[in-house]
Amino acid sequence: MFAGIDEVDWASMEHAYGPADDVPALLRGLASADPAERERALDGMYGAVHHQGDVYPCTLACIPFLFELVADPSVPDRGDIVELLTSIGGIDLGEDDEAELDEEEAEGAANYAMAAAAVSANAGVFFALLADEDPGVRLSAPLALAALHDDPARVLALLRARLAAERADEVRFALVEAAGRLALRHRPLAGPVADWLSRLAAESHPPGLRLAALAQLARCAPHALPGDVASVVTALLRQLRAFPGPGGARARTAEPLGPGAEAAPVTLLGQLRARSAGESAVRTAPWTADLLRTLHAGLDDRVAERAALLADQLRSPDPWQRIDAVRMTGGLMGGWRGSHTELVRLVGEQLAAPEPKLAEAASHVLEDLFALAAPAADALAARVAADPGAWVREWADGRPELGSAVKALARLGDARALPALAAALDHPGVPYDVGPAIGFLGEAARPLTGALRRRLADVVLDEHAYDRARPLLTGLTALRAGEAAPEVLRVLRDAGEFRGEWLRTAALRALASFGPAARCAVPELRALVRHPGTVEATEAAGALWAVEGEAGAVLPALIEGLASESVYARRAAAGVLGRLGERAAVTAPRLRALLRHEELWLRVDAAVALWEVSGRAAECVPVLLAAWEQNRHVRVRVAECLARMRPVGAGSEAARVLLAELTSVRRHNATDGVHGSHDTYTDEKLLALCRRALLGNTGKEPT
Structure with a gap:
């Protein structure tokens, strides 16, 4: 094995992190008897040699050696290597993609094409792997054939034949998935594949296999799905909850929802795989989630049917199925419009579940829904009140943020979030998302003004000042708390150099929101306006206009802003001119000239401002x-x-x-x-x- 590997000039090639002279060690590591070394090697292959799907010359040089590993039955974890080869050889650029490539991208595309050719030329190796003794190999081989072999009809025939002999559930589902992939890549096979999948979806087959067939039908031939697909799938899920399939067990809801106590993996890839394996170990029919995700993707815009499926899942006695349903519900509502009231209510019910992962998943979904989370408002309020320890969470690096349930409740404008926000303002480090949360509460958050002012007055204006002050300035801006003008003015005057422009811009926007109540800042605003052409000068002009209402005092700076080399300054100037309205009519010709600018967002801002100043x-x-x-x-x-x-x-x-x-x-x-x-x-x-x-x-x- 590895004959000629040392004759390759690896040092002359590079991968994502520099010279590729470490690649031989990675390849040898894939064959190691030590699981930790194999994990490190696989992580290195994905992390450097095939970084984020890229194909380098060293990636191409690896292909023959990877096939040697796959063909040797003594090599452990060959299924992982099959998946790596499938990824390396499976990138398919269409004609439209190739037409838009620049020189560097064209070189990458050439590498992809060579990788596809090299892996496809040897893809016949995967046929023997369909019956390999290692179930991991049998699991990976079908998709490799479907993605890479140049005789799709032969591949389909072998997939069908192998299904009759295969006994492992997940491998059978992989065979079915590979057939769906063939139908998508080779449209002449769509009809035969759909006919076969339709027969597999019939009632004479086990529920797991029927669900797998329906999922692939949704992907490659949605017209062939049964008219009552939602009720059919719901019935299958109920069967699986009771009896998950051959060799399965009844639902294990009493077991903890977490990974086992094995030694921690040594790489990020290993940690992710261990987490997945830990979840699978305590699940009933763990493959159900993947099948349902595939089904939902295939159902696409059939929102009502997808909602009906998810509603049934959210009522399941199995907490893991509810976790899957919560996550998929977030995907449905995040991508598709519709009447989601019932789904939101059901997601809200999960907040009271004793399983922490389920309640956490539900709060994360509701956090992203904003006003759409209203049917779960009471459930969110109860969750927030019951768990003060989750009002503020910390990232691994120590940065604080609001808990998901608190954010979701605040984004509803619900005053029941106030105690949590007050506690967050008392936290040693103010969470970065407190300011936006206060903005959604509006006047209901007025009692927090004093705390915002005190915290802003205590901010040390050093190189970390922006991170500390920004959430406070955002909150005061949302409340239009003019009484905080002295504290904001201190920030404007004394902001340091590091991120100083960002910090001063945030302070200027706060002063603008205060209007005449910020009159104490007029001298500083006038001084900034006298140095036009920057974002700061434009923001200062906007604040000065809000405080004094004198167009003549700010128009010269705004006209200079429109001529700035900075697109951001131009956009800011257009925005302020729009607020001046007809008082800025003299700038109409300059705004009109920007309607043809190459920057789309500037064209839009100029068009909006032009209408506001001219009415045309x-x-x-x-x-x-x-x-x-x-x-x-x-x-x-x-x-x-x-x-x-x-x-x-x-x-x-x-x-x-x-x-x-x-x-x-x-x-x-x-x-x-x-x-x-x-x-x-x-x-x-x-x-x-x-x-x-x-x-x-x-x-x-x-x-």
Whole structure:
């Protein structure tokens, strides 16, 4: 084994972290008898040689040696190596991708192509592995064949034949999954695969296999799913809860929901695998979660059916199935619009569950829902009141943050979060997310003003001042707490150099929110305005306008801001000019010139400001609608302006765009099932703005 490995000039090649002269040791480590050494080697292969899916020349040089390892039955954990080869050879760039590559990306694409060719040329090795004695190898081989072999019809025939002989449940599901992958990659096989999967989904087969077949049907042939797929899957889940399958056991709900007491793995990859194995060890039919995730992905926009499935899961007596359901419910609501009231209520019920992981998962989902979490408000309040120790959590590096249940309750604007926020302000380190939480509470958080002022007055203005002061400034800004002007002015005057511009900008925004109550800051604001062309000068002009209301005192600085080399300064200037309205009409030509700027966000800000200073919608709306189509993330900004312009003309292009948004079931900012912590909030805000813009025209809510 490894003949010729020392003849490869590894030192002349590089991986993600430098010279590749350590690769031979990694390859040999994969064959070690020591599990810890194998783990380190595999972690090194993924972490450096195949870093985040990249393929380097040294990755290509590894391929022959990886196949040697796979073919040797004495090598432990060969299934891991099969998965590594599948990943290295399985990247498929489409023609559209290749057409947009720059020189560096083209070199990477060439490496991907060579890797795919090299692994596919040897993929016949995987046929023998379908019947290997090692179940881990049998688990990995089907997907390797489906992803890499160039004779898909032969692969499908062997998958079907192997299913009849295979007895391990998870390997059988892998065979079915591989068939679905074949149908997706080779569309002529979609019909035969769908027919086979439909037969497997019939009642004569075990429930786990039927569920696996339905999941793959949803992926590759959703039209072939039974019309009552939700009720069929619900019935299968109930069967699995009682009898998970051959060799299975009844639900083990009395066992702890955590990993075993084995020695800690030595790498991050090992820790993740150990955590997964620990969860699987105490689960009933642990593969059910993966099958259901696949099914949900295939059902896509069939939101009502997906919600019905999740509602049943959330009522399961098995806490692990409820944990899975909570997580998938978060994915559904984060990516798709709909009436989610019942699901939210059921997620809220999990907050009272005795299993900590279940309650924690529920609070994390509710945290991201903002106003949509209202059906769970009482459950959140009860959770917060019952667990003061979770009001503030700390990251591993010691940074504090609000607990999920506290954040979720505050984001509802529920005053029952006040005691927790007050406690957070008494914490030695103020959590970074206290300020935004206060913002959602609004006037209900007014009693916290004194604590915010005291903490801000105590902030040492050193290199860490921004992290300490920002949450406090955010809270005072949200409350428009003008009585805090002296404390904010101290920050503005004495902020240091490190992140000083960020800190002064936050202070200036706070002063602007105070309006005339910040009159004590006028001398400092005027001094900053006399140095135009920066974000600080523009923010100071906005604050000075809010305090004094004299357009003549700030227009020169804002005009200079529009001409700044900094796009951020230009955008800030456009925003302040919009607040001045017709008093800034003299800047209309300059704003009009920015409508053709290459930076999309600046074009949008300029169009909004131009409408606000001139009232001429005709030249602004086309720019806004073009940006709407070019970048979905700009839609809230555009909709805010259209809502202020209302009524939107019936039959206009703007009305068409707004109605199309309102009738889409997909959230505008969700991508491939991935969503950010504020995406649901932002999308719901967009929908409200679209309705408001159209409501001015019709007099009633659009349908």
